[in-house]
Amino acid sequence: MIPRQVLDIMECPSCGHPELEIGTRRQPDLVCGGCGERYPIVDGVPDMVPRKKVQQYRYYRTDTLLNLIAPFYDVAAPLMSLAVWQCSPLRYVDMAHKAVGRSAGGAYLECPIGTGLVLGHIQAEHVEGPLIGVDSSWKMLRRAQARFEENGMASRVTLMRADPERLPFHPGAIRSLQSVNGLHAFHDRLKVLAEFNRVLEPGGFLSGSVLVRGQNALADTILDTYERYGVFPMLRSREFIISELRRVLGYPEVRHETYGSVFFFSSNKPGEPPAST
């Protein structure tokens, strides 16, 4: 069941209508009060990718690839991080603790959530607001769901399938948004960054990490191979990402640290949080 707190900040990714209702048909779904589009809830996970987008070929290819990677991801990701990217997996956990802490009193969004590997290690008992995880791959989401059921976080984390270029949330609905190793994988990073900015509340916290070139030769060889096969289509250098974040977001300060080939960033959207919180 989707918690009321989450439903209240959701909107229709097709037409932007601010209200989605639980459908009354036998198959559970969310229904847009504006355009009438129905978003099926599949085994508890709403599919917020509009139908016309699902039919696009480029999404089919990415989904197939990511679904293939999902079963190995939990083992491969920490090993790759240590051996190839040369970054301790604990760095991600530190960063996620900070990002969840910064959501206090508001909503936390992780995009992409993947298999929930990072959020699964976070002590979130003290955080009252909703924790939301979004990904485009069903296999990743299913593994995240199993993880949160096993570790007792299932009632705290709402998972949904969504397109990062059109997230199903009201403008300014999210207090802290974290994107761990997703930006280098998205089809259109600029659109996704603009979308992150749209859903982040004024004063909100944006953080994440991205794989970059130019830090070590082995990593660069693997990244070149990934790019050749279209796994990660748009990999760039550290300097490129810094200037892109500054240019696209327009936030006054982008803080960053690089460990091996992993670039970590954080920034605050200008403005004051809403007075009621």
Ligand SMILES: C[S@@+](CC[C@H](N)C(=O)[O-])C[C@H]1O[C@@H](n2cnc3c(N)ncnc32)[C@H](O)[C@@H]1O
């Ligand atoms: C390297 S994983 C990172 C997952 C997670 N944040 C973590 O650190 O474990 C990249 C994730 O991005 C998601 N992803 C890649 N391309 C995507 C796209 N175009 N739309 C939505 N999710 C995408 C994949 O499904 C995958 O879960």
Ligand SMILES: [Zn+2]
């Ligand atoms: Zn709609």
